[in-house]
Amino acid sequence: MNAAEFNPMAWIKDAPCTGATDLFFGKYKERPQTRENREAKARAVCESCVAIEKCREFAHSNPVDGIWAGENEEDRLLSDPAVPLNPEPLRIIKRSEDPMVVAALEIRAKVENPQQKAS
């Protein structure tokens, strides 16, 4: 077994996002326009990253927050309503008025609690 097999995130070692924490993760109470601008720059970095597929696979399997593989929390939720999410980003997402996000959250709630009756 080589070192990469021991470290499930070995692929990130040489990724272009290394050290760019402020670009890939928002600050507490970040303004929406600031977030949009920051995330656009982060997505542009991801576009040229050779690790993007492994990164996406990791982000869809772990409760990460921020931009991973060019996706933010809403993107991950929309592609898979049951994706693991950190409580804090999930709290923010739940305030979204985007109908697609609202629908994904409803699907998520049904997956988490299949006994729940439709309201």
Ligand code: SF4
């Ligand atoms: S796809 Fe983006 S977030 Fe993922 S390792 Fe590459 S640069 Fe970093």
